[in-house]
Amino acid sequence: MPRVVSIYLPDLPTDRIRRADPSLPAEQPIAVIARSGSRRWVAAADAAARKVGVKVGMPAAKAQALFRDLMLVDADPAADAVAxxxxxxxxxxxxxxxxxxxxxxxxxxxxxxxxxxxxxxxxxxxxxxxxxxxxxxxxxxxxxxxxxxxxxxxxxxxxxxxxxxxxxxxxxxxxxxxxxxxxxxxxxxxxxxxxxxxxxxxxxxxxxxxxxxxxxxxxxxxxxxxGRMAEPIDPIRTPDIVEVTKTFAEPIGAAETINRYVAGLVTRLVGELQRRGHGVRRTDLIVEKVDGTRQAIRAGTAKPSRDVTWLTKLFRDRTEKIEPGFGIERLTLVAVMTEPLEEVQKASSLVEDQTTDVVPLIDVFANRGQRVYRVMPVASDVPERSVRRIDPAAVAAGATWTQHWPRPVRLLPRPELVEVIALMPDHPPVSITWRGKRRRVKRADGPERIFGEWWTRDAEYEAVRDYFVVEDETGERLWIFRSGDGVDPATGSHRWFLHGIFA
The missing domain is CATH 1.10.150.20 (5' to 3' exonuclease, C-terminal subdomain)
Structure with a gap:
């Protein structure tokens, strides 16, 4: 059953103004003023303006009297529409x-x-x-x-x-x-x-x-x-968007027929993209039915592509979801996201390429609804900041982690509080209780001291973490830390946390 999402932008005029001038402080109230002859009134007010009592429809003079530093901007419906x-x-x-x-x-x-x-x-x-x-x-x-x-x-x-x-x-x-x-x-x-x-x-x-x-x-x-009457949504289009359409004199509905015409549309779409020197990243198939309803299928690729065979396969894998009903009268293929693409020779009869291209596998996973990404090193001593997600097909930056201490293969989304028995200030724990299970520590290595990044936020000016690699009686190795140096309360709470698990 179709489901419809409505996104309401109540502060669009004032949000547009703030986005155009990022230097405006968040606490600065903004009101948009509309005019009709000599009459001036508040057409929009942001959260800061509403907080001081400014309301939509209020005369502009009254709004300015409420707050002397209120920023008044003339309404610009055309700019709002463009935004x-x-x-x-x-x-x-x-x-x-x-x-x-x-x-x-x-x-x-x-x-x-x-x-x-x-x-x-x-x-x-x-x-x-x-x-x-x-x-x-x-x-x-x-x-x-x-x-x-x-x-x-x-x-x-x-x-x-x-x-x-x-x-x-x-x-x-x-x-x-x-x-x-x-x-x-x-x-x-x-x-x-x-x-x-x-x-x-x-x-x-x-x-x-x-x-x-x-x-x-x-x-x-x-x-x-x-829902007693259909209300089709006409998708937004611009002259820059490449699309091809096939209209049928007689409605179609068979899966093999749909696939045949989709393959033809892909060929036409790729031809137009080739003339523009672009490849497609996201392609939409819009199915218009006899009863006035629409159904849509989206296929994406990790890299720009003009491979007719591969794009056709991505849609063929998903056309089984199409419900033709009383018949389909039009198919439209739209390239909603394109990027410049240069022709590159991938293979040669003289040199055997030993590199395996994983992009097709990424495409298959992504089009099944699975989220695929890679991780990239970030120059940070704080473990949870030392990686970031990037596009799975992005070119590797060549950077690597520089720590000499071992790091776990699995870092928890956020450190989990654990109960420990340990001598202060520098001794490792002798037992750990995590998620209700008590573990005896057989071996431990540490501490590795990591300081807060004071240039990131003031709260980390004196922050300290002491990390230990501990191994329990079952052989499982855990990465734990104590918040603080074990002596000065200003460095942390001195509570213990589990942050990662080794292989």
């Missing part, structure tokens, strides 16, 4: 084949065929909110069965993420205000005059009188929010 388009195009490359602007302050996307690549719905909406926050964009993310329901829930529920379970749309929207039905403002005002406040009240009213007075718009929006 929203850029964000939507970025989301198209990151999340789903079907992404569109939900103007003026949101994005909508159909996650069917792509949510498994994000680890499921819960991880997807959480990661989406986190990534928008990392880009200094305030976002609320909601997922529901319909565009209308996701749109309304993202704007009505004051949480960063909202998940409406499949089949629970009616219960989720019945108490939401009618202003979230995406109706014209005048119709909303007239409905409120008649006493309608919630979607549920409006839905329970006979359609004929409403249609007679207001036309078909109310019935259409109600049917869309409840």
């Amino acid at each position: 929203l388009e850029r964000i939507t195009l970025w989301a198209l490359t990151q999340y789903s084949p079907i992404v569109a602007m939900d103007a003026p302050d949101g994005i909508v996307m159909d996650t069917e065929g792509a949510d498994h690549l994000q680890g499921g719905e819960q991880l997807m909406v959480t990661a989406t909110a986190n990534r928008f926050r990392a880009k200094f964009l305030t976002a609320r993310v909601a997922i529901a069965d319909t565009w209308g329901a996701a749109h309304a829930c993202a704007r009505a529920i004051a949480r960063e993420t909202v998940i409406v379970p499949p089949g629970k749309t009616g219960h989720a929207v019945e108490r939401l205000p009618i202003s979230l039905l995406r109706l014209p403002d005048q119709i909303v005002t007239d409905l409120r005059t008649l006493g309608f406040q919630t979607v549920g009240q409006l839905s329970a009213t006979a359609r004929a009188p409403l249609a007679l007075r207001f036309g078909p718009e109310i019935g259409r929006r109600l049917d869309q929010i409840y």
Whole structure:
């Protein structure tokens, strides 16, 4: 069943201003001012401005009187629209084949065929909110069965993420205000005059009188929010995006027929990419059905590719997920992410290449929804900062770790507290209790003292860790440390932690 994600950007105008000028301090309140003749009012206010009492709709003079240092910026709807388009195009490359602007302050996307690549719905909406926050964009993310329901829930529920379970749309929207039905403002005002406040009240009213007075718009929006009427999402496109289309005079549905036409589309797409000197990293197959619904499949590659055979295979492995229904009337193949690609000879009849190319294996794993990455050394003494994840097909930087002390093959996501018996200040533990199991220490090596990185944050100015490699009675080797030097409380809590496990 299709699932729709709505990403609401409530502070888009002020977020755009902050992103354009990173020097603005976070505590600086910003208000966007709209004008109509001599009238000036607050069209948008960021969190800092709302904290001092500034509200949307408030006269500009009153807002400035509330806080003398309030930064006033003239509204620029055109710049906001351009920013929203850029964000939507970025989301198209990151999340789903079907992404569109939900103007003026949101994005909508159909996650069917792509949510498994994000680890499921819960991880997807959480990661989406986190990534928008990392880009200094305030976002609320909601997922529901319909565009209308996701749109309304993202704007009505004051949480960063909202998940409406499949089949629970009616219960989720019945108490939401009618202003979230995406109706014209005048119709909303007239409905409120008649006493309608919630979607549920409006839905329970006979359609004929409403249609007679207001036309078909109310019935259409109600049917869309409840899923009784399809609301296709037209994906965002730009002239730079390469796409090829095949329209059928008679609907198709057989798997072998779909695969044959997909292979033809891949050949045409690669031909266009070759003319541009580009290779594709992410390709979307948009399936348009006779009943007006769409289904999408995404295939990605670790490196830019123009290999017709390989791209066709990636889609062939996934076309079994296509549900043709009453038939497919159009197939569209879209290169949503491309990069420059130069032709390189990979093999020669004169020299036998001993290097195994793992990129195809990476592609297979990634298109099954598995997350593939490599780790790269980072110049840091603090163990959890000494590595970072990079693209699995990235060119190796040639750097390596310089520590002379042994390091565990498995580093825990975060150090886990353990109970130990040890003589202070420099003796290793004689026993360890980890996750409720007591272990006697047979051998130990250490300490290796690691100092905090005071240039990273002030709290690490005097921080010290003393690491030990210990072996228990079963032969398992653990990497543990004491927070502090065992003497001065300023260097740490003197509690013990398990940080890694050796092979």
